[in-house]
Amino acid sequence: MDKLEPRIHDEANGLDYVLDGDYYIPAVELPEDDDRSIGKWGRMHRAYLEETNPLLLNHLILTGKLHTYLADLNEQAQNRHRLIIRQMAAAEGVTEDLKRRSQWEWIKAMNSIVNRAEESIKRELIYA
Known part of the structure; x- marks a missing residue:
């Protein structure tokens, strides 16, 4: 019997396989770690995708892009949230002066x- 190669590459699907006993197992690696937090907004969007668009969610999971996608969305939402609060507070006259005069109103x-x-x-x- 011929000796089996410890590692092979399949041109048809582009995957590498590693010999484990008598079987070849796909050599699948997890994508690079993204240290950014998914946060509140990312978790909310993931729950929304689970309910409304499971195909997109599965695609993002299988391509290894889900964490990056949700972390990017979370950062964008946080920045937009801070900007809206700042703009609304300025437009409505909610200032530090109001905070000093009447904390409850502020x-x-x-x-x-x-x-x-x-x-x-x-x-x-x-939810878009």
């Missing part, structure tokens, strides 16, 4: 702004 105004900004981000990026 808290109510900021909570309202944050809630509206989150709804805007969900509509624009997460």
Whole structure:
């Protein structure tokens, strides 16, 4: 009997195989680690994809791009969220001066702004 090669390459599908006992097993490696956090927005979008577009979710998982995709979306959503809060606070006159004069009014105004900004981000990026 011929000796089996420890590693072979299949031109038809482009995969490498490693000999393990009597069987060749595909030599599949995980993609490079992305140290960025997926965060709140990325988790919300993943849940949305699971419900509405499982084909896209499976494609991203199988190509190893899901983590990068969700981390990019999370960063974009965080930046947009901060920008909207800053702009709304300036437009509505919610300033540090208001915070010094009336903390409760400032808290109510900021909570309202944050809630509206989150709804805007969900509509624009997460559930789109």
